[in-house]
Amino acid sequence: MxxxxxxxxxxxxxxxxxxxxxxxxxxxxxxxxxxxxxxxxxxxxxxxxxxxxxxxxxxxxxxxxxxxxxxxxxxxxxxxxxxxxxxxxxxxxxxxxxxxxxxxxxxxxxxxxxxxxxxxxxxxxxxxxxxxxxxxxxxxxxxxxxxxxxxxxxxxxxxxxxxxxxxxxxxxxxxxxxxxxxxxxxxxxxxxxxxxxxxxxxxxxxxxxxxxxxxxxxxxxxxxxxxxxFNETGDAQSDPQLDTFLATGERPVVFTAGSTLIDHGRYEEAVRGALQESGLRGILLTPQAPASAPESADPHGPMPTVLLKRRYVPMRTLLPRCRALVHHGGIGTAALAYAAGIAQVVTPFAHDQFDNAARVVASGCGVRLDGPLQARTLARALKQVLGDPAIATQCGRVQDHIAAAPxxxxxxxxxxxxxxxxxxxxxxxxxxxxxxxxxxxxxxxxx
The missing domain is CATH 3.40.50.2000 (Glycogen Phosphorylase B;)
Incomplete structure (x- = not known):
């Protein structure tokens, strides 16, 4: 030892x-x-x-x-x-x-x-x-x-x-x-x-x-x-509302800025606008959300139909149940999207995120979106990654490659x-x- x-x-x-x-x-x-x-x-x-x-x-x-x-x-x-x-x-x-x-x-x-x-x-x-x-x-x-x-x-x-x-x-x-x-x-x-x-x-x-x-x-x-x-950070907590949201309707898009310090109110506004323009559903991971779903939440009763907010959900289990990931360019987040076989829209803010974003684009599994996040440009980027058969095919190839690797x-x-x-x-x-x-x-x- x-x-x-x-x-x-x-x-x-x-x-x-x-x-x-x-x-x-x-x-x-x-x-x-x-x-x-x-x-x-x-x-x-x-x-x-x-x-x-x-x-x-x-x-x-x-x-x-x-x-x-x-x-x-x-x-x-x-x-x-x-x-x-x-x-x-x-x-x-x-x-x-x-x-x-x-x-x-x-x-x-x-x-x-x-x-x-x-x-x-x-x-x-x-x-x-x-x-x-x-x-x-x-x-x-x-x-x-x-x-x-x-x-x-x-x-x-x-x-x-x-x-x-x-x-x-x-x-x-x-x-x-x-x-x-x-x-x-x-x-x-x-x-x-x-x-x-x-x-x-x-x-x-x-x-x-x-x-x-x-x-x-x-x-x-x-x-x-x-x-x-590696994405385990504690015991998984039951979240019936999240499970129902995922099981009801079209698979959602996940949005996260990671640890990056941003204007989360403006970020959420852009996300909501992009979802409205594209007709998609989404899950927003943000520090402004409650730590977990309210205990009184009825998973079978009224709930958000377009956007569900959470402070944290383990992405290794979440992403395989979703359509795409919009994220800041953290390499660990990108890796989990690759493993889930889903397309990525990368919005870098600082540090290594710009280089990681360029590599996601080069891999054929996503697009890069620079500048302040705006609803219209985000909606266009989502339309591009979700409507391109070549991106979908490449995401599947990379997913298979990761699954077969040590x-x-x-x-x-x-x-x-x-x-x-x-x-x-x-x-x-x-x-x-x-x-x-x-x-x-x-x-x-x-x-």
Whole structure:
């Protein structure tokens, strides 16, 4: 048995896949310690994991409620302003937990785990939840402000990407990261996202190769595990009204903006208008809805005939009973739509959502809708995806392909286990003694 410390930083779409992978590792007999934001503690403990919080629930709620986090011009800098203060305490926490039978798994923003790998030679598997942060010059990611046209000569794309890394990404993250590295007697780093943050042991890509074709300049070794279709966040609650709505009339369209901070009143207005114009029925997942159906609701009595609102419904069980999905472009949400075999209308707002939207379109399973959501344009997009036989055929092909592929969580766990079997660890005694002493002083151990 190996202790696996999983650091999952980000929104639900970043954290939930790691819960599924952790469950697969635990089922194989390993001890899982889940290190994430405080609001995910209950979900982690339901899986039987030990839990170590990063920050407080209040800090996380404040970060998610900051409009700047969801605007393409300010999202990256705002997210880093939340993460930078956690670098040293997170590093200290990880150092206190590791021994010579520990390995780590970390998502994109697990910078502290990467530092621990450098100092203590603890094996680390870096996880790429979506392909947008694999900064390939052969297939540059899609972003509303910094997209590099793929048709440019390779040398020019390489030069442009280098400028973006050095003048945008490094300028934001470099000062805080390199200040801590100096305290640890580590040299400063550049090209943080293009090179440094990827583990030198292995990189795990949580998407299939048909969604993002591996590129020659991706970090090595890497493995595409397929989508980790993990959507369980608690005991399923009975909802007779929802069941009746689904069973009565034409299959509905599901609408969700995920964790994205938007004007939910205006979003609902656009959804209602699109349904009225198209004659479709819908289910809107929104934080403005009650947590569950009222206990007094009569499933056989009067109920919404066009739009039913819920705060949360597990999409893995909901989507197979629906016609299409309108969503924000979260890769986990897109994966569940692929698995259900339904068409997608993707309305990206920030972060990796633009790149994911472009890949949904390229896969032939949906359309992308930019700009503020409006009833008429949304109705047209729904008409397009529901009326195109080629999209319906391709959705069925992808659904069959996913059903026949190995389980994404199991494939990921197998990749992680491979580093345990190969004995990637370097015994503690072989770590540089001076560096180790410095790290212990900085973190308060052995001072």
């Amino acid at each position: 190996t202790r696996v410390i999983i650091t999952a930083i980000g929104s639900s779409g970043d954290v939930h896949p790691l819960l599924g992978i952790g469950a697969a590792l635990a089922a194989r007999g390993h001890e899982v310690v889940f290190c994430s934001h405080a609001p995910f503690e209950a979900a982690a403990r339901r899986q039987g994991f030990a839990f170590v919080p990063i920050g407080t629930a209040g800090e996380y709620a404040a970060a998610m409620a900051n409009p700047a986090l969801w605007h393409p011009r300010t999202s990256f800098r705002t997210l880093w302003a939340v993460i930078a203060p956690t670098l040293q305490p997170h590093f200290q926490t990880l150092v206190s937990m590791i021994d010579d039978d520990t390995m780590m798994v970390g998502t994109l923003w697990a910078f502290s785990a990467r530092l621990v790998q450098e100092l203590y030679r603890v094996p680390l598997v870096s996880v790429q939840v979506s392909p947008s942060t694999l900064l390939s010059t052969h297939a540059p990611p899609t972003h509303p402000r910094l997209t590099i046209p793929r048709g440019l000569p390779l040398g020019l794309k390489r030069a442009l990407l280098y400028v973006i890394e050095r003048q945008v990404l490094d300028k934001v993250c470099g000062p805080a990261l390199n200040t801590l590295r100096a305290q640890l007697r580590l040299d400063p780093v550049t090209r943080i996202f293009g090179q440094w943050l990827h583990s030198t042991d292995g990189v795990l890509c949580l998407f299939p190769e048909w969604f993002a074709q591996p590129q020659p300049d991706w970090p090595t070794p890497h493995r595409s595990s397929g989508f980790p279709l 389980d994404g969580c199991e494939a990921a766990a197998q990749f992680i286990e491979g580093f345990m079997r190969r004995g990637a660890r370097v015994p503690w005694g072989r770590a540089d003694a001076a560096v180790t002493r410095t790290a212990m002083v900085v973190t308060g151990h052995g001072a």
